[in-house]
Amino acid sequence: MTNHIDLGTVLRRTLSANLYSNLITRPTGAAVRTQIELLLQPSGVGRSLTVIDFSHVSMIDFSCADEVIAKLLLRDGRDREAYFVFRGMTDDHWDAIEAVLERHGLALVVERDSGMELVGVLEDRERRAFQAIKQRGRAEPWELAMDMNEPETTVRSALDRMWHRRLIMRQGDSYMPVGELAS
Amino acid sequence: MTNVINVPASLDEYSFEQVLQQVAPLPPDAKMLLDARHTRWASPYGLSALLTLGQTRDHSRPALAVPEADETVSYWSRANFFHYAEDLFELRGIVPRRAKGADSQVLLELTPISQSEDVHGVVDRIQEKAQQIIANELGINPKAIVGFTMTLSEVCQNIIEHAGRGGWVMVQTYNWAKRLGRRVVVIAVCDAGLGFRRSLESSGIHALSDRWDDAAALEAAVIRGVSRFRDPGRGQGLAGVRKYIGRWGGKLSVRSGTARIAIVPDWDDDVPLEENLPDFPGAQIQVTIPERVAT
Numbered sequence: 001m002t003n004h005i006d007l008g009t010v011l012r013r014t015l016s017a018n019l020y021s022n023l024i025t026r027p028t029g030a031a032v033r034t035q036i037e038l039l040l041q042p043s044g045v046g047r048s049l050t051v052i053d054f055s056h057v058s059m060i061d062f063s064c065a066d067e068v069i070a071k072l073l074l075r076d077g078r079d080r081e082a083y084f085v086f087r088g089m090t091d092d093h094w095d096a097i098e099a100v101l102e103r104h105g106l107a108l109v110v111e112r113d114s115g116m117e118l119v120g121v122l123e124d125r126e127r128r129a130f131q132a133i134k135q136r137g138r139a140e141p142w143e144l145a146m147d148m149n150e151p152e153t154t155v156r157s158a159l160d161r162m163w164h165r166r167l168i169m170r171q172g173d174s175y176m177p178v179g180e181l182a183s
Numbered sequence: 184m185t186n187v188i189n190v191p192a193s194l195d196e197y198s199f200e201q202v203l204q205q206v207a208p209l210p211p212d213a214k215m216l217l218d219a220r221h222t223r224w225a226s227p228y229g230l231s232a233l234l235t236l237g238q239t240r241d242h243s244r245p246a247l248a249v250p251e252a253d254e255t256v257s258y259w260s261r262a263n264f265f266h267y268a269e270d271l272f273e274l275r276g277i278v279p280r281r282a283k284g285a286d287s288q289v290l291l292e293l294t295p296i297s298q299s300e301d302v303h304g305v306v307d308r309i310q311e312k313a314q315q316i317i318a319n320e321l322g323i324n325p326k327a328i329v330g331f332t333m334t335l336s337e338v339c340q341n342i343i344e345h346a347g348r349g350g351w352v353m354v355q356t357y358n359w360a361k362r363l364g365r366r367v368v369v370i371a372v373c374d375a376g377l378g379f380r381r382s383l384e385s386s387g388i389h390a391l392s393d394r395w396d397d398a399a400a401l402e403a404a405v406i407r408g409v410s411r412f413r414d415p416g417r418g419q420g421l422a423g424v425r426k427y428i429g430r431w432g433g434k435l436s437v438r439s440g441t442a443r444i445a446i447v448p449d450w451d452d453d454v455p456l457e458e459n460l461p462d463f464p465g466a467q468i469q470v471t472i473p474e475r476v477a478t
Contacts, residue, residue, distance in 0.1 A: 020303045022310075024336040026344065027299040058310070059329050061336040062423040066416035092329045099423055103416065 002049045003040060007068075008056025010035045023060040029067025036072060040082065047081040047169075049178065051111075055088030065096040070104045073166075083166045083178045087111045107167055109178045116177050118167055125150070125158045126167075130177070133168060138176040185246070190219035194229030196436065196469050200460065206236065207461035215245035220276065222250045227353035227371035228469045230264050230293060234351050235373040237271030239464050247272035262353065263292040290316055290354040290368065297349030302339045305352060306332050316356055321366055322475040323431060330427040331368070331472065337420035338372045338468050345411070346376025346465055359473075363450060366474040375465040379404045379439040386411040397440030398458045405437050405444050424470065433472040439465065448473075 011023060014031045023029065040050060052072075054060075060068070073084065089097065089110055098120070101107060107120030118130050125148075132147040133139055141159055145152040163170045169178055188205045191198040202217070209215065217233070225233070237245060247268060250256045259265060260279045268274060290312050294305055309332055318325040335354065342350040356368045377385075380400035388409060392399060403409040405425070410417035421437075425446055428435050436445040436453070443457040450473065 015300070015303065020307055022303065022306050022332075022336075024306055024333075025299040025302050025340055028303070059306075059332060061333045061340075062419040063337065063340055066419055070416055091326065095330060095427075096333060096423065099419060099426070100416065103419055 001046065002051070004051045004053065005036055005039060006053045006056060007032065008053075010039075011057065021056065021058045023057050023064045023068065025061070026063040026067055029064035032064075033068050033071055036068075037075075047083075049083045049085065051085050051087050053087045054090070054093055057088075057093065060093050060096050062096045062099055065100045066103070069097055069108070070100045070106060073106050073108060074104065081166070083109070083169065085109045085111055085116070085178060107165060109167060122167075123158070125154070126162055129155060129158050129162065130168065133175055134177055138171075138174050140173050141175070144175070185214040185216050188215055188217045190217055190222045190233075192221055193224045194219075194222055194233070195226040196228045196232075196438075196467075199229055199232045202233075202236065203461040203463050207463075211240065212243045214243065215240065216275075217245055217247045217272070220248045220251045223252055223255050225255075225259065226357075227262075227293075227355045227369050228373070228467065230259065230262055231351040231353050231371045231373040232467055234264070234267050234271060234293065235375045235465060235467065236463075237268065238348075238375040240271075245272055246275055249274060249276035249278055251276070261292070262289055262355075263294070267293060267295065267351070290356065291352065293351050293353045295349050296339050296342045296352055296372070296374075299340075299343060302336055302343070305339055306336050309335055309354060316368060317472075320356065320474075321368060321472070323472065324475075327431050327472070330430070334424045334427050334470055335370055337424050338370060338470060340420060341466060341468065342372065342374045342376065345379070345382040346374040348374065348376045350374025350376065350465065359471075363473060368472045370470040371468070373465065373467040375463075378465050379437075382411050383409065384411075386413070396458075397442035398444070398456055401437055401439055401442050401444040402456070405435070405446075428470060428472070431472055433470060435471075436469045438463070438467040 008021060010032050014035055086108055101120035105121045107118055107122050110117050110119050128148055129144060132144045141156040142152050145155040148155060159175050162168045168175050186209055188202060191201050257279055260281055265278050266281060291305060291309055313328045313331060317323050317328050317331055339352050350373055352372045354370050356366055359367045380397045383400050383403060405421055408418035408422040424435060428446060432448050434448050434451055436443060441460050441462050443460060445453045445455055447453045447455055
């Protein structure tokens with residue numbers, strides 16, 4: 001199941017004054033996250049993919065980034081297979097988002113003109129594994145281990161960590177980029 | 184007996200301490216006249232701290248003799264000072280009617296902050312003017328504008344999260360000839376609420392420290408990003424502000440209770456930590472971003 005959530009629309013629904021386009025303040029962030037969680041509830045326990053769209057958000061501050069992004073990543077997706085792709089993020093959003101990802105040791109999938117990318121706190125091996133998966137589209141650990149010239153067990157454990165963080169998808173023994181299903 | 188408190192001719196973050204030195208020994212219900220007749224200039228910090236002082240004496244409603252100089256009183260009026268001061272002080276002297284024309288140097292007039300929606304309003308208003316002032320007039324990289332509004336948002340939220348009562352914010356540009364010889368943009372945020380020490384004490388964090396006072400609380404909150412909340416995501420606001428001012432050569436100072444801490448850039452000779460200041464409730468924050476000079 002794929003959801004598309006326009007943060008600008010959620011923001012305007014959340015605030016009593018329907019005028020603002022900035023994701024700022026912790027109470028606003030908490031309210032927006034609650035709205036997102038309500039929208040995601042029908043997804044149930046199965047696999048879901050949600051595109052969080054920043055295109056209509058002017059800016060986001062640290063407190064709001066913590067409430068919306070960090071808590072969403074920390075709470076959702078760990079107990080069930082819920083994946084997120086972040087769309088429309090610009091440099092204007094990045095300072096606050098980068099800070100909260102670093103603070104919590106998180107990473108996320110962001111959609112850019114160049115395709116899907118991982119940003120945030122990642123090991124070098126995880127970054128290389130993601131690039132290798134992107135190249136192949138769908139791959140098993142032994143194939144990626146050959147591409148990366150690393151032992152299969154090492155690559156497999158990196159892939160498992162990334163899957164648990166919902167940065168890549170797993171089907172059987174194969175791994176694929178989350179973003180492939182978002183476009 | 185009415186105690187006359189002399190307001191300095193130039194009222195800023197430093198000279199406001201002279202006001203507090205006179206006020207601190209007085210009991211809360213002492214009658215007080217703040218004599219600003221000879222005040223010629225006030226920074227955003229000076230004006231918002233003066234309102235905050237009025238807020239702390241709300242059960243004895245002090246008198247305030249307004250500046251005599253037309254230019255000064257007119258500026259205070261354009262900055263919205265009297266609009267809020269009339270609720271806190273018994274005003275003496277000639278107070279001009281609120282001027283319609285805004286001051287081009289005032290990015291944001293004195294604005295009360297007591298809830299999250301107030302911060303949205305402040306940030307929206309600043310965004311309209313920030314491009315012109317920050318990028319065009321101060322020569323600062325346009326990328327700094329978002330960081331500036333984020334900084335403004337976070338320091339305003341400090342009131343909502345920790346003060347327990349409303350405060351004021353003001354933003355202005357001016358030529359800081361005396362200390363810097365350059366133009367600056369200044370954010371001042373003042374409240375008379377709990378202050379950092381009492382706010383952090385509510386989490387019990389002080390029990391883990393072998394030294395605990397206003398200075399220790401400021402070091403914990405401003406330098407180490409400690410928050411009264413157990414949530415590990417808390418405390419990022421001031422950390423983000425520190426990062427921003429570091430990037431753009433700015434200065435951050437925070438006064439609370441009897442202490443004041445500052446992140447001091449190389450263009451300034453302020454002290455990083457001052458203790459044993461006259462006690463003043465709440466928190467008073469100033470962020471200063473200097474004009475970029477071509478090298």
